[in-house]
Amino acid sequence: DADVTQTPRNRITKTGKRIMLECSQTKGHDRMYWYRQDPGLGLRLIYYSFDVKDINKGEISDGYSVSRQAQAKFSLSLESAIPNQTALYFCATSDPRDRAYEQYFGPGTRLTVT
Amino acid sequence: KQEVTQIPAALSVPEGENLVLNCSFTDSAIYNLQWFRQDPGKGLTSLLLIQSSQREQTSGRLNASLDKSSGRSTLYIAASQPGDSATYLCAVRRTGGFKTIFGAGTRLFVKA
Numbered sequence: 001d002a003d004v005t006q007t008p009r010n011r012i013t014k015t016g017k018r019i020m021l022e023c024s025q026t027k028g029h030d031r032m033y034w035y036r037q038d039p040g041l042g043l044r045l046i047y048y049s050f051d052v053k054d055i056n057k058g059e060i061s062d063g064y065s066v067s068r069q070a071q072a073k074f075s076l077s078l079e080s081a082i083p084n085q086t087a088l089y090f091c092a093t094s095d096p097r098d099r100a101y102e103q104y105f106g107p108g109t110r111l112t113v114t
Numbered sequence: 115k116q117e118v119t120q121i122p123a124a125l126s127v128p129e130g131e132n133l134v135l136n137c138s139f140t141d142s143a144i145y146n147l148q149w150f151r152q153d154p155g156k157g158l159t160s161l162l163l164i165q166s167s168q169r170e171q172t173s174g175r176l177n178a179s180l181d182k183s184s185g186r187s188t189l190y191i192a193a194s195q196p197g198d199s200a201t202y203l204c205a206v207r208r209t210g211g212f213k214t215i216f217g218a219g220t221r222l223f224v225k226a
Contacts, residue, residue: 042218044216045214048212088155103160107156
């Protein structure tokens, strides 16, 4: 089984709808991240969490919110989806005790907002 | 502000060729640098991680080097194969920080 899983893998939704993307990990890492990837722009950080009680905004957090339900679960919500949020979304984990913060990624969620 | 650049954006080579992918960064105060492979529509797979105190790391046909003073890292792929076709991204984690900055990637195509 994969160490980092994401659901759903693909989602098409309409403008204005609320969407939740979910991430689970079995690596036992404290740190979890949400990134989005757009063609030609690399990955950009949306939110990150150091533990259940410590959640922080990344560089592009507007229009998004997150919830860290447990050490192993980190969800990303789009409160009111808009077309320019169409992108590939990745969850990742890391831990200082595991190869100096090496990042492990989930398979991604392809989100299309029409 | 750390910026990470990968040139070229795309590269096509014949099978069997040795090749080098480049990654440059603007701030030498880095904690580590990580190379990833991404297949179309898939997640990122970690290939190599070089810590700040290291100069290179090797895994099979892959060798990554790090030169902080010049702000450069290279990923060397020996005897390329069609299965190496993918996008390769480098990512830099800065010292004392939590953020990792990603390059936009080099898309590699190895022709059989």
